[in-house]
Every structure is written in C-alpha cells, then in structure tokens.
Amino acid sequence: MPIRQLPNHLINQIAAGEVVERPASVVKELLENALDAGSTRIDIDIEQGGGKRIRIRDNGSGIPQDELALALSRHATSKIASLDDLEQVRSLGFRGEALPSIASVSRLILSSRHTDASQGWTLFGDGQEVFDAPTPVAHATGTTVDVVDLFFNTPARRKFLKTEKTEFGHIEDIVRRLALSRFDVGFELNHNQKNTLRLRSTDDRASAERRVAEICGSAFVEQSLYLDYEAAGLRLWGWVGLPTFSRSQADLQYFYVNSRNIRDKLISHAVKQAYQDVMYHGRHPAFVLFLELNPQLVDVNAHPTKQEVRFREGRLVHDFLFRTLHQALADIRPGDEAGAPTQLPPSNVTPHPQSLALKGREEQEKSEPVAQPYRPVYQPQYQQRLQMPVREQMAAYQQLYQPVVPLENVDKHDIVGLKPDLPLPPDTDDMPPLGFAIAQLHGIYILAQNASGLVVVDMHAAHERITYEYLKQSMAQDALRSQPLLVPTSVNVSKKEADHAEQHADTFHALGFELDRLGLEKLTIRAVPSLLKDGDTEALVRDVLADLITHGESSRIQNAMNDILATMACHGSVRANRKLSITEMNALLRDMERTERSGQCNHGRPTWTQMSLEHIDKLFLRGR
Incomplete structure (x- = not known):
C-alpha cells in the first residue's frame, strides 16, 4: 500500500488506545485537567464502574466559548506554547491528547463557564470529528465533562473491561492518589448515586494527616515519621512508615515529583536501599513522599503514560533520597514520637510553586522565607x-x-x-x-x-x-x-x-x-x-x-x-x-x-x- 496521511478520526482512535485504557484512565486525565485549571473542589460521579457514565465537575477557571471546540482537537493545549515550556513543564497535562481521545470513543458533553464570562456554554460530541456550535447553558464558573457510553463505537475494546466492582476499584485508586497530591483541593466521589469518598480541602498539617489516615489508614499515620528536608535545590517531605510497619506487598507506596504521582525505578531503588538495614527480606516499606525540584531538571515526557520521569542528574536525586531517608530512619530513638520531627527555622530555599498544598502560594520570595506551621523541618542528626x-x-x-x-x-x-x-x-x-x-x-x-x-x-x-x-x-x-x-x-x-x-x-x-x-x-x-x-x-x-x-x-x-x-x-x-x-x-x-x-x-x-x-x-x- 502507498504511504498516505491518516484521517484525523483514525488518529484519535489510535491515540485513544494509548490514553484511554479503561474508565480509570478517563478519570485520571479529566482530574488532572481540573487540577491544572486551579480547581479547589472536584466532584466525580460514576455509574456502572465508569462504563455507563463518568461526570467530573470542577470550579476551576473554565474554558471560553470560542475555545470549546478547539479543546476537543488533537494536540490543542493551553499549557505549553514553545520548546522552552516543554523543557520545564509545571502542569500535570500538556500533550493535548486526552479530551479528543476520550471524545472519539464516547458520547461526550463538555460544559464550561470561564471566569470572565456571564454564562456557560456546552458542546456535544458523539465520536465524530465534527461538532455543532456551542449552545448556552446554566453553569457555575468551572467545567463539567460528562462521558457517556465509553467505547460504544469500539465494542471489541469494551469486552476487555472487567467487572463493575473491579473497574470502580481502579477509579477509587486514581482518585486517592491524586487526592494525596493536592491537600488544598476537596474531592467527592460517588458511585451509582452513593457517596464513597468525601475529602475536604486542608490548610494545616493536622487536617492533612487526617486525609492521609483516611486514604492510607490511621495505623500508617500512627506508625510513621514526618520529615521535611531541603538540600542541593531538592526538597523531600512527607510521611515514611517505621520499619516495623512493613507490608507484604508494595501497596502503600505513594511518591510524587512536583505533585505528579510516579513509579520510577531510580526512586524505588533509593527507598529500598534506605530501608535495607532495618527491614525483613521480602517486606515492603510504606510511605507518602513528595520530591520537589526545578522543573528543568526533570523530564516528565519520558513515558507514554507519564508514570516514569527522567532526571537530568539522576545520581544526585538518588543520593539525596537515600541519604535523607537513611538518616531519618537512623535517627529514630526511643522516646521520639512518630510524625513529630525537630522544629527548626524555615529554610531559605524557595519551594517549587506547583506544590501549593499547605505551603503558601507562588508569591513566596527567597529573600523573605515565610514560616509555615505545616512544615516542621527534619534535621539529620548523627550517632x-x-x-x-x-x-x-x-x-x-x-x-x-x-x-x-x-x-x-x-x-x-x-x-x-x-x-x-x-x-x-x-x-x-x-x-x-x-x-x-x-x-x-x-x-x-x-x-x-x-x-x-x-x-x-x-x-x-x-x-x-x-x-x-x-x-x-x-x-x-x-x-x-x-x-x-x-x-x-x-x-x-x-x-x-x-x-x-x-x-x-x-x-x-x-x-x-x-x-x-x-x-x-x-x-x-x-x-x-x-x-x-x-x-x-x-x-x-x-x-x-x-x-x-x-x-x-x-x-x-x-x-x-x-x-x-x-x-x-x-x-x-x-x-x-x-x-x-x-x-x-x-x-x-x-x-x-x-x-x-x-x-x-x-x-x-x-x-x-x-x-x-x-x-x-x-x-x-x-x-x-
């Protein structure tokens, strides 16, 4: 066959095979868009495990009327505009593939009201490339994406979906992982008109630990150490489980790089090395950790699903993680309370502005570090x-x-x-x-x-x-x-x-x-x-x-x-x-x-x- 240009509809179908693996993939993409839009509250409504309906509403900045159709076009995004932007991505999404891929395999309704608009607008899609003109709709500031009958036009892929319970379990896991990445955002998850998860936004450490306890279990918070340490332009903070609170599976491990949840071999190796001297063979540590660094030092476009990243100075990151965790675990002495590190004056290293959870906003200045009650700093001590x-x-x-x-x-x-x-x-x-x-x-x-x-x-x-x-x-x-x-x-x-x-x-x-x-x-x-x-x-x-x-x-x-x-x-x-x-x-x-x-x-x-x-x-x- 001669070489030919693929039609847009077929391109979107191929992309959908990469982006939309199951209903949980749709939820992940739409939640990331809502977080990038600056939302402080997100409501997720699921029917029949996501196969029948997925509706996500947020109170973010919204989409202008003249950009609604463009939002459903391939490689159309407001998050990057140049190669320089791609080299320092600060948003969760940036490729512009999610919405058109979802729209190509579902009946999608996109409704939104921009912060500067007096009313909302809605757009309907049924798996085709052509959309009608947006129509007015009563809508609060923010966006609602309603995905109905997922894979209705690709029945072969619909057959690969598991049971309703299994698919909703994957959705719950996605929501929990993203909820841990942004404590300043409230989440509510409903399945078949029944509430299964309600998390309020938090602005202090006590409330954050309640969210961690609700997602990871109160036993984890009670048997974990809170740390916050900065060095060499890197910051590591969060909760690490005590060695005695180990797991038979690696099912309680949450690691975030600039608020992006990842599973990376380099990070896993560093954490494993830090625990090797205090944990049974075959057991796995539990942790909720956040690494912050300059976006220019990490490539988030290294994996199709963005689950892995590539660090420009991998050895530095590995050594920083290992030494910080190794020393934190070594410094636990009888009488130390889990989760209560030594209080120190705030460091003058400016946190990465994208991780806004519980730390203030972008106006923090290097010359005027602001003391935050939520971030007591862990100070390594020596034997x-x-x-x-x-x-x-x-x-x-x-x-x-x-x-x-x-x-x-x-x-x-x-x-x-x-x-x-x-x-x-x-x-x-x-x-x-x-x-x-x-x-x-x-x-x-x-x-x-x-x-x-x-x-x-x-x-x-x-x-x-x-x-x-x-x-x-x-x-x-x-x-x-x-x-x-x-x-x-x-x-x-x-x-x-x-x-x-x-x-x-x-x-x-x-x-x-x-x-x-x-x-x-x-x-x-x-x-x-x-x-x-x-x-x-x-x-x-x-x-x-x-x-x-x-x-x-x-x-x-x-x-x-x-x-x-x-x-x-x-x-x-x-x-x-x-x-x-x-x-x-x-x-x-x-x-x-x-x-x-x-x-x-x-x-x-x-x-x-x-x-x-x-x-x-x-x-x-x-x-x-």
Whole structure:
C-alpha cells in the first residue's frame, strides 16, 4: 500500500488506545485537567464502574466559548506554547491528547463557564470529528465533562473491561492518589448515586494527616515519621512508615515529583536501599513522599503514560533520597514520637510553586522565607560514639551470672528483680525514654518502668543492634583493609562492563578491591576486602558492575560486609537465659537510647515495645 496521511478520526482512535485504557484512565486525565485549571473542589460521579457514565465537575477557571471546540482537537493545549515550556513543564497535562481521545470513543458533553464570562456554554460530541456550535447553558464558573457510553463505537475494546466492582476499584485508586497530591483541593466521589469518598480541602498539617489516615489508614499515620528536608535545590517531605510497619506487598507506596504521582525505578531503588538495614527480606516499606525540584531538571515526557520521569542528574536525586531517608530512619530513638520531627527555622530555599498544598502560594520570595506551621523541618542528626567498646560492653552485660534463689529464701521486703542495696527507680519528670529496669523475664526480656508505663525489651535483639552499629562505625573509622590475593583471579566480562570497571576504579579501590584490565573483555582481581576473602568475589564484582551500569552506584560490597558484621554481632550479643543485673540492664537501655536504628535488630525485628499505664489499667478494668 502507498504511504498516505491518516484521517484525523483514525488518529484519535489510535491515540485513544494509548490514553484511554479503561474508565480509570478517563478519570485520571479529566482530574488532572481540573487540577491544572486551579480547581479547589472536584466532584466525580460514576455509574456502572465508569462504563455507563463518568461526570467530573470542577470550579476551576473554565474554558471560553470560542475555545470549546478547539479543546476537543488533537494536540490543542493551553499549557505549553514553545520548546522552552516543554523543557520545564509545571502542569500535570500538556500533550493535548486526552479530551479528543476520550471524545472519539464516547458520547461526550463538555460544559464550561470561564471566569470572565456571564454564562456557560456546552458542546456535544458523539465520536465524530465534527461538532455543532456551542449552545448556552446554566453553569457555575468551572467545567463539567460528562462521558457517556465509553467505547460504544469500539465494542471489541469494551469486552476487555472487567467487572463493575473491579473497574470502580481502579477509579477509587486514581482518585486517592491524586487526592494525596493536592491537600488544598476537596474531592467527592460517588458511585451509582452513593457517596464513597468525601475529602475536604486542608490548610494545616493536622487536617492533612487526617486525609492521609483516611486514604492510607490511621495505623500508617500512627506508625510513621514526618520529615521535611531541603538540600542541593531538592526538597523531600512527607510521611515514611517505621520499619516495623512493613507490608507484604508494595501497596502503600505513594511518591510524587512536583505533585505528579510516579513509579520510577531510580526512586524505588533509593527507598529500598534506605530501608535495607532495618527491614525483613521480602517486606515492603510504606510511605507518602513528595520530591520537589526545578522543573528543568526533570523530564516528565519520558513515558507514554507519564508514570516514569527522567532526571537530568539522576545520581544526585538518588543520593539525596537515600541519604535523607537513611538518616531519618537512623535517627529514630526511643522516646521520639512518630510524625513529630525537630522544629527548626524555615529554610531559605524557595519551594517549587506547583506544590501549593499547605505551603503558601507562588508569591513566596527567597529573600523573605515565610514560616509555615505545616512544615516542621527534619534535621539529620548523627550517632554519638558509644561509651564502651564492644569487648567491654560484652563483659559488662555477661559478667554477672547468679544462681536462681529459691522462693522461700527471698526476703519479703525485696522487690522482685531488685537487690535490697539498689535504690528504686526515681519517679521524676526527667526519666529517660526507656525508663529504668525493674526485672528480667525468663532470661529473655527486660522489664522497665518509664513515665508512660511499662517497657518490654528483647535484650538479645537490642544488644545485637548496638553491637552491629558499633562494628560498622569502627570499620568506617579504621577504613577498609584489603588483602592481596596469592593467585589473582581472572574474570571474563563484556566490553561495557570492562569500561565501567575502568571508569569506577576509584570506587572499587575505596571499597577494598584492586582490579586491573587485562584485555578488551577481561579483568583481574588482585586484592579484596579482608572481610570478604572467603566469599565469591568474582560474582560480587559482576553484580557491582551491573549496579554501576544500571544505577551509577552500588552498595553490594558494603552490604556483603555488613552481612558479615551482622553475623558477628549476632554471635557476640547476650544470649537468652543470661542473668543480667539491674545495673547491666540499665546500661543496655541507655545504649539503646544513644544508638541509631535501635528500634529494630539487624533482621528487622522490633527490639522493644511500650505498654501504656492506661492500657494496663484497661486490662484490669480499673476505673469502672
């Protein structure tokens, strides 16, 4: 067949196959248009899972009468006008494909009233390219898009739709994701004339957390840390779930770049790396995070569905996310409230104007930073050096082993777990977060009293984390030691891998490896880190090269050494049935309060739990 120009109607049908996958795709496109129009309230009405009807009303700026037909034309948009605009997209939509694609596979009614107009206008479409002239209609300022009988003219595609319940479930997920991106906009979702979701606009953190709790569950908010940190022109804020609040699936992960919800491999890798030392294998973290940066530094036109973005400085973004989250999780100490970071003066870095949720408006000036009650700033803190070396700690924790005293020989004036010559824990307001030890239970748990009630500590898990962090710190301070191989190991690799090995020679050297390139596709390993001398160094080098090619960095060598340190810490920590004195138990509690990540052991298990006095009272029906 000869080359020919496709008719516009067929072009729109092809585009509809890319843009309109299912009713949820229509909802996503129309909601993004409503948000770009500056709406503060959006109503979504769905019938029969979206297959019968999708109606979205907003109170945005509206569309002028003479632009209604143009809005349904392919590649017609008010959001970009030049290549410069495309390189710094600030809106959610910008391609001008959504409305014409939707109109080509549905019976569409577009009604709108512009802010400067005295009345509204409406336009009807039935899947054809030609539209009648707009007619007057009674309409408040804003726009209503009514999509009826989706895929009525493409029955083959309609057959691929799932059940009404399934399709509406996808719509609910889209609405929830967009509602998390804009706290300053109210959303109401109805299905078959029944309200299923009503979210009011918010202007403070307490209200925002109520929205997060309604979408993600109250347990997430209660067991998450709020952070807000800026550096190198990047800002990361939001909620990260504590490591103990992990999921079997990655179903509670919301990440936004300049208010755009995305799922990106680079971001997923950075978050996974930040949690790797405090979470069970096979578990997934939960988070609602917002990254803001200059729009010129991110390409949002890199994926057909805009689900992925391309960062111009991917390594910088990856390191910023990893270090911020890694330090935030490390700085959680006993006594810290989830969701309550340290209050600091506002930074003088101007937030990106598109993320208006709860932060003010575009008139914020760099020279006059405005204090916002909603954005307490997270400040990274650094671990203090432990007071005792590991060997002395071990001696202190394991020193005392006393035979069990028969019950009949116990003085009735003694308190269980305390010696007569030891004073009772002071009942003061400045009690440490983990309080003071009062007893040991079955040689496994430490029972301590603090200001809130009872603290139960798994002594082995807690001491394992303390020892592990000390070993990591000692290794970092003494630097990595290399051990030359008596017989160098040859590794056959691809040319690309060999090139990366040469480019990242300093990285390998800093991690204790000495690599030489013998040929176009051959490397030789002459020295390895002393901790890994008995491991499969050839496989490790290949894995590191794969990471360097994919992500530009690798933590596999460090992780492998950390695994060895974790094993050393596990075998070197106090064991069950080891009798500890009250002094030793209190020493362990104070070390936990000083140690990074002390809330979890090296395997991701919790090391302590709190039972409030109120909870204990309820167990015994006190006050009834």
